[in-house]
Amino acid sequence: MENKIEARDLHLYYGEKHALKGINLDIYKNKVTALIGPSGCGKSTFLKSINRMNDYIDNVKITGQIYIDEEEVYSERVDTTILRKKVGMVFQQPNPFPMSIYDNVAYGPRVHGVKDKKQLDTIVKKSLDSCVLYEEVKDRLTSSALGLSGGQQQRLCIARALAVSPDIILLDEPTSALDPISTLKIEELLLQLKEEYTIVIVTHNMQQASRIADYTAFFLSGEMIEYGQTKDIFSLPKDKRTEDYITGRFG
Amino acid sequence: MVRSRFEIELKALRTELNKMTYLVIEAIEECVVALKTQNIELAKQIVENDIKINQMERAIEARCYSLILKQQPIASDLRMISTALKVVTDLERIGDQSADIAKIITTLQGDSMYRMIEHIPDMARVAKKMVKGAIDAFNTNDLVLANQVVMMDDEMDEYFIIVKEEISEHIKSDIHNTDIGINFIIIAKYFERIGDHATNICEWAEFKTTGSVNEHRLL
Numbered sequence: 001m002e003n004k005i006e007a008r009d010l011h012l013y014y015g016e017k018h019a020l021k022g023i024n025l026d027i028y029k030n031k032v033t034a035l036i037g038p039s040g041c042g043k044s045t046f047l048k049s050i051n052r053m054n055d056y057i058d059n060v061k062i063t064g065q066i067y068i069d070e071e072e073v074y075s076e077r078v079d080t081t082i083l084r085k086k087v088g089m090v091f092q093q094p095n096p097f098p099m100s101i102y103d104n105v106a107y108g109p110r111v112h113g114v115k116d117k118k119q120l121d122t123i124v125k126k127s128l129d130s131c132v133l134y135e136e137v138k139d140r141l142t143s144s145a146l147g148l149s150g151g152q153q154q155r156l157c158i159a160r161a162l163a164v165s166p167d168i169i170l171l172d173e174p175t176s177a178l179d180p181i182s183t184l185k186i187e188e189l190l191l192q193l194k195e196e197y198t199i200v201i202v203t204h205n206m207q208q209a210s211r212i213a214d215y216t217a218f219f220l221s222g223e224m225i226e227y228g229q230t231k232d233i234f235s236l237p238k239d240k241r242t243e244d245y246i247t248g249r250f251g
Numbered sequence: 252m253v254r255s256r257f258e259i260e261l262k263a264l265r266t267e268l269n270k271m272t273y274l275v276i277e278a279i280e281e282c283v284v285a286l287k288t289q290n291i292e293l294a295k296q297i298v299e300n301d302i303k304i305n306q307m308e309r310a311i312e313a314r315c316y317s318l319i320l321k322q323q324p325i326a327s328d329l330r331m332i333s334t335a336l337k338v339v340t341d342l343e344r345i346g347d348q349s350a351d352i353a354k355i356i357t358t359l360q361g362d363s364m365y366r367m368i369e370h371i372p373d374m375a376r377v378a379k380k381m382v383k384g385a386i387d388a389f390n391t392n393d394l395v396l397a398n399q400v401v402m403m404d405d406e407m408d409e410y411f412i413i414v415k416e417e418i419s420e421h422i423k424s425d426i427h428n429t430d431i432g433i434n435f436i437i438i439a440k441y442f443e444r445i446g447d448h449a450t451n452i453c454e455w456a457e458f459k460t461t462g463s464v465n466e467h468r469l470l
Contacts, residue, residue, distance in 0.1 A: 235330075
């Protein structure tokens, strides 16, 4: 199995607070990897370290390395705009731009220099198709994205990420604000998308992790306690802390 | 404590399983008493009590399904509940076999029958020990004990061979012993099957602890 993302002795500090403590983790290409753990354990912090979203936070200090395709993410040579094109991100609350459905998806490609209308049309259709959204919205692409349902908005956000041809998609609790049907649609979508992309998802939903993740990493108090195939983590975890968390004995 | 209701329900499940085990072991013990003392009334009582064992099986199954539905158990909780579903089936079958033994006892007559059953009480003793040991191993995740119970099945098989040979000699010595001899072979076979069910329970004890049965990973 090929590594897509590698973390090596990664430490992150928010000022004095030691939020990530020596994380070593290999995330595999074209797999869905779930990050689980109680609130405040560092899983979202780790996720945002992958595409350097933590750069926007004051007083953040990072030591150690993260590699994507063997290139160090925190190298001074790295252009974070290019990095965030390669590593897309979807957040808990759907956040479509206050513009049309079409313009939401076309925004990223335009920023990266695509001007040809036909090319943009193709990109928009393909991205919306990939998210099983095109048929639902094809007759109103010029209408505001804010008029879509929550589930549709979240799929639009995924389409927006796909439009710039990423390799990796990071999702931070992408379905926690959605109804069960929308949740299942997003999960089905992620299972299809992993054929082409590497997916890392933070989730509080154990059943979701067990449904869609190939691998699961359990974080606790800034440390990664256990990592392995999801079926092993959820059936026979090696560490008692993992067992106690997934069985709801704490959390 | 988080999930305290779930903990209470798991505890109740274990208690119900232990109650069912107690009834099953009692049935085995009473079969031996009924056999030795030719107590037809006790034998009839064993048959009637089997209804209660069957009802307990259904009640425990319903409890397990409810837990699966409401609590979505995983890891050790899932193994506990899923193996409870398996174990109640074996306990219910042990209850059935005891009732079947008791039904045969109600049809036996005459003093000669006791002379034929020299080693059948030994089989009953081993069966009871195996069932109790299997459930103890299941409750305490004691795989050493589970293995000891499985080894006792060899002793059970040896007794069965001895009993068959003894009964065969009795039949050869007097053709009028044929019917009663066949009945005792059936009784011996039921005790031997009880030992097999105890062995099954030990396999589920292994799965509950390790996720594997006979080192074959199931979960």
